């Protein structure tokens with residue numbers, strides 16, 4: 001387990017992100033639904049590459065994992081697993097995800113997130129948090145389907161209404 005982990009599913013693989021993902025990653029970040037649902041995004045392909053370089057540093061230094069969802073050799077999105085509060089010793093994690101617009105509406109986010117959560121519970125985590133904007137109907141549905149519970153609804157420092165979810169290992173599903 002670790003920075004070179006590849007998770008295999010029936011219709012896709014989850015493999016570590018790489019700089020050559022920058023173009024489809026940037027395309028995903030340019031999509032209007034992505035922009036409506038995320039709080040920050042790169043404004044050029046150069047910035048997208050810089051972000052991926054930062055992700056690669058985080059993978060090394062903070063025990064974060066940035067999985068690229070790949071379908072038949074094509075980039076289809078990312079699922080991120082990192083420590084809550086950046087503490088690599090903590091058993092609390094958090095997840096983020098985004099799907100390339102060409103691959104939405106097929107159950108991919110649900111399947112990829114489920115795979116990463118099961119991996120996370122096997123790896124070391126006992127608790128996984130997920131946050132989204134209160135307007136994000138898709139992610140709310142996905143989180144509920146995967147057994148996340150709402151911790152709180154709140155307005156952040158930028159005035160954005162958000163929902164914090166958690167899923168505990170104990171009593172959770174361990175289906176792979």
Ligand SMILES: CC(C)(COP(=O)(O)OP(=O)(O)OC[C@H]1O[C@@H](n2cnc3c(N)ncnc32)[C@H](O)[C@@H]1OP(=O)(O)O)[C@@H](O)C(=O)NCCC(=O)NCCS
Pocket residue numbers: 033034035037038096097098099100103104105106107108109110111131132133136137138139141142
């Ligand atoms: C939200 C997102 C991850 C969903 O990806 P996806 O692969 O299309 O999701 P799924 O196909 O697994 O959808 C699961 C369920 O949510 C529903 N759903 C997905 N997107 C939805 C939306 N925008 N509005 C309402 N319901 C939605 C689906 O209909 C499906 O319902 P079902 O189980 O009853 O069939 C994707 O649209 C995306 O990347 N959005 C922009 C980035 C983003 O919001 N990231 C999260 C930031 S916290």
